[in-house]
Amino acid sequence: MAKSPCDSYPRVLEGILSEEEVEHFVDLYRKLAESEWLKREKVAAAEGKKPPPRVLEYFTILRYIQSQEDARLDATIQKIHNKVEKCFGPGFVIVQDFWSWRAAGSVAAGRIHVDGDFWMTSAHDGFNLWILLDHREMAYGFNIFTKEDNPDLYKLVAPERVTSILPIQEAKPGMIFSEPIRLWPGVFEWGAWRSLGQNLGCILCIVSTKWFQQIINFAQRASVLPAPAFRLLISLTGWLGNLSLLPKGLELRTRKFPLQVGDALVVRQDELHVSDQEPVKDHQFRLAVGFKFMRQNQKVTQYVFTGPASKARRRFPSLRLPYGKALPDLYRMKGVDMRQEETWLQRCLNFSSLRLSS
Ligand SMILES: [Fe+2]
Numbered sequence: 451m452a453k454s455p456c457d458s459y460p461r462v463l464e465g466i467l468s469e470e471e472v473e474h475f476v477d478l479y480r481k482l483a484e485s486e487w488l489k490r491e492k493v494a495a496a497e498g499k500k501p502p503p504r505v506l507e508y509f510t511i512l513r514y515i516q517s518q519e520d521a522r523l524d525a526t527i528q529k530i531h532n533k534v535e536k537c538f539g540p541g542f543v544i545v546q547d548f549w550s551w552r553a554a555g556s557v558a559a560g561r562i563h564v565d566g567d568f569w570m571t572s573a574h575d576g577f578n579l580w581i582l583l584d585h586r587e588m589a590y591g592f593n594i595f596t597k598e599d600n601p602d603l604y605k606l607v608a609p610e611r612v613t614s615i616l617p618i619q620e621a622k623p624g625m626i627f628s629e630p631i632r633l634w635p636g637v638f639e640w641g642a643w644r645s646l647g648q649n650l651g652c653i654l655c656i657v658s659t660k661w662f663q664q665i666i667n668f669a670q671r672a673s674v675l676p677a678p679a680f681r682l683l684i685s686l687t688g689w690l691g692n693l694s695l696l697p698k699g700l701e702l703r704t705r706k707f708p709l710q711v712g713d714a715l716v717v718r719q720d721e722l723h724v725s726d727q728e729p730v731k732d733h734q735f736r737l738a739v740g741f742k743f744m745r746q747n748q749k750v751t752q753y754v755f756t757g758p759a760s761k762a763r764r765r766f767p768s769l770r771l772p773y774g775k776a777l778p779d780l781y782r783m784k785g786v787d788m789r790q791e792e793t794w795l796q797r798c799l800n801f802s803s804l805r806l807s808s
Pocket of ligand 1: 559563564565723
């Protein structure tokens with residue numbers, strides 16, 4: 451198991467937000483995320499459809515910061531940076547914000563994964579702060595596959611290959627999937643190449659994503675085969691979709707760290723994690739706000755293009771991260787243009803559907 455700078459990070463930062471700061475974030479959640487979710491649910495109900503899932507919502511806080519004056523939020527963001535500098539050292543900046551909602555029928559992130567966006571640079575010391583804002587009978591974070599509890603798992607997986615673990619048939623081991631992580635998406639984000647490069651990148655993203663999705667679907671269907679035949683099939687063909695099998699009998703162990711409102715769960719760059727999916731009662735819920743921290747002085751060299759955060763980021767030209775550029779300190783800057791833009795090809799091909807499911 452590879453050593454990592456994250457190994458010594460604390461699991462929880464207690465009381466990172468005061469009561470008033472928590473209340474302010476809850477107000478922002480209602481305004482920036484919940485109101486949008488409720489609108490979508492109303493539209494679905496009017497059409498007689500199931501409510502759409504409340505999946506992680508990215509960059510709403512950044513858009514808010516760049517569109518309005520909110521001295522209280524600016525002060526809180528600075529306070530969080532100060533706390534991060536004290537606990538983790540200097541040079542970390544926020545690169546993403548997200549809202550996380552868990553309730554009956556609502557799971558924020560259902561696949562076991564490491565966050566692909568961490569691996570845009572060659573640094574291995576990133577982390578998420580996932581701050582509990584409110585809950586009812588859910589005073590804990592989501593499932594973490596800690597390195598210390600899963601030494602055999604981490605001998606098999608290389609998190610820097612942006613690993614996911616996909617479920618297959620009951621009583622058979624899951625599959626390890628290494629998401630495509632590439633140099634060329636970083637290249638096509640260059641402004642000078644915007645039109646041609648992005649359209650080309652868009653086509654490559656779609657073809658590649660559809661390819662991987664088909665291989666995953668095929669492997670999941672094939673898992674009805676007798677175990678020896680299925681193992682043989684994956685060992686012969688799994689490379690076509692970056693797939694391999696977890697060994698039979700490998701036990702995956704998860705931990706949920708207890709939290710109080712205002713505490714931050716520290717999610718380490720190189721640990722697999724997933725939303726807890728055990729059934730919860732109708733009255734139970736949990737709301738959190740998340741911030742992804744990475745070292746600013748590292749240059750972008752690659753990224754995954756299938757992750758929901760990457761997809762959200764590509765809608766905003768100001769957030770594009772060309773190859774060789776350092777990460778900007780967006781959450782303490784003013785005047786970042788957060789207008790959305792999609793190329794004609796992105797619109798034509800419904801780029802928003804570009805996300806691997808499992
Ligand atoms: Fe994640």
